[in-house]
Amino acid sequence: MTTLTLAVQDSATMTRRSLRHVLRYPVTLVVAVAVPVLLLLLFVGVFGALKSSLGAHASYIDYVMPGIIAMTAGYGSSVTAQAVNRDSTEGIIARFRTMAISPTSMLNGYIVSALARTLVSAALVIAVSIGLGYRPTADAGRWLAAAGVIILLVLALTWLAVPFGLAAKTAEGLTGFVLIVQLLPFISSAFVPTGQMSGSVRWFAEHEPFTPVIDTLRGLLTGGPIGSNGITAVAWCAGLALAGYVWARVLSRRDINR
């Protein structure tokens, strides 16, 4: 067997391991769906009355769903960071690193399983939202593009989650990362157009990565202008993914945590 087939085989083994964790404890998946759905209900219930200020969006749920999808991705990446950290503190990563397996295979296992898990939760969240009255107007092509944006976002967040999980010496050390990925969508265009914010909050919301991703998704799913948001969203995701990848590679070759 060549090195490449071995690496693919090892990546598949690692992915199976992580997916088995999810299947063994499906509560992770249930929470990953329930949290965004609860937020959706909360925001639609609380802010639904604001619809007059939202321009073309007839109903608030149509406005808010792309943000909820982004939050699903954010939550998924915090689960990934915790899983990686558990492996790291449990010592199983040290075991893998004394075996003749390429470090890339281990990282690939995390990425592929996280992608699968988060896409399944996102699909479930979208299904529930349609039951609640979400009416995307996208055709097949735009759905495909939206799926591409979601995959990019999940890849970016997961590639960040892995090195954070490897670097933290304890689960508590992940609090910062978890807060960032779970709170950042709140200060974006997820729930209110950034134009209605003021001062530094507005500046922040306009320049943080979730806003262009959410605006792009919204444009793709329910129509409306995307403009330069598409390119900005892709650039952010690619940049974050690359930064996370490089950091993870460095960590996976460095001395193990002491």
Place this chain on the structure above:
Amino acid sequence: MTSPASTPAIVATGLRKSFGDKVVLDGIDLEVGAGTTFSLLGPNGAGKTTTVQIMSTLVHADGGQVRVAGHDVVRDPAAVRAAIGVTGQFSAVDSLLTGEENLLLMADLHHLGRAEGRRRAAALLDQFDLADAARKTTMTYSGGMKRRLDLAMTLIGDPRIIFLDEPTTGLDPRSRRMMWQIIRELVAGGVTIFLTTQQLDEADELADRIAVLDHGKVVAEGSPEELKRSIPGAHVRLHFADAAGLDAAARALGDAFRHDDALTLEVPSDGGAIAVRELLNRLGDTAARVDEVSVHTPDLDDVFFALTGRPTTETTPEMENAR
């Protein structure tokens, strides 16, 4: 036993490692013959775990060279990894998987193939007395069970060189005996064992050669017999009611070591019942009143005291704990 003719399984020369300004390994030279059991003996913080981590490619040394199975750990870590198995101080098992799944995971990572992987996993579960718990998640396992599973996971790839970092620390006596038996069987099968331990009896029981590590330096090396000859033998400790008794006994017994503050005498002895009775008979003729008699056999503390001139407790325990 090591013979000069056999190709060494592990050779370390001038190994150095510091964490920050803390020197953990201060120039270590070791040679482990193929098919032998080598024990690195020392207290917490001596640098045992760090040595294993460097030899198993987990940590880079600051200086020096290590060759494992003929391969340099820095230049060719993949070849080293292909030859070794490592069972650390803290069981590295996947706590969300069952015992059987853990073993099959290792089998897959060794590319054993489905049938062969299942066959070896089943055999190891039997051999390590884990067959009944094979389908339970390892979260429900006791410490001894986890440690056995950990070793089984190491063995499934059939490594020729195995690192065991304090494999029996924290185990109950029965699990400890069981671990010793497994290690003996491995050696009988021609495997090289690099064992770290804090316990002299464990090293004595299993090792062909022992190196005593203290503050990052090898302070003694030799066969268990050579090492034991270098340390004081057993002694009987007598505690007296008063200083007068101590004086009288010291005069009567002659070659005893006296601690005036503690009102004790240490008398060299094999510690057997006959020797103790004889000793007490000799004191019976004097006015000395013995409050307490205790028999002391050589342990790691004695080795350390003899080799370094101070007890083991002076070393810092926090150094090796984190991982």
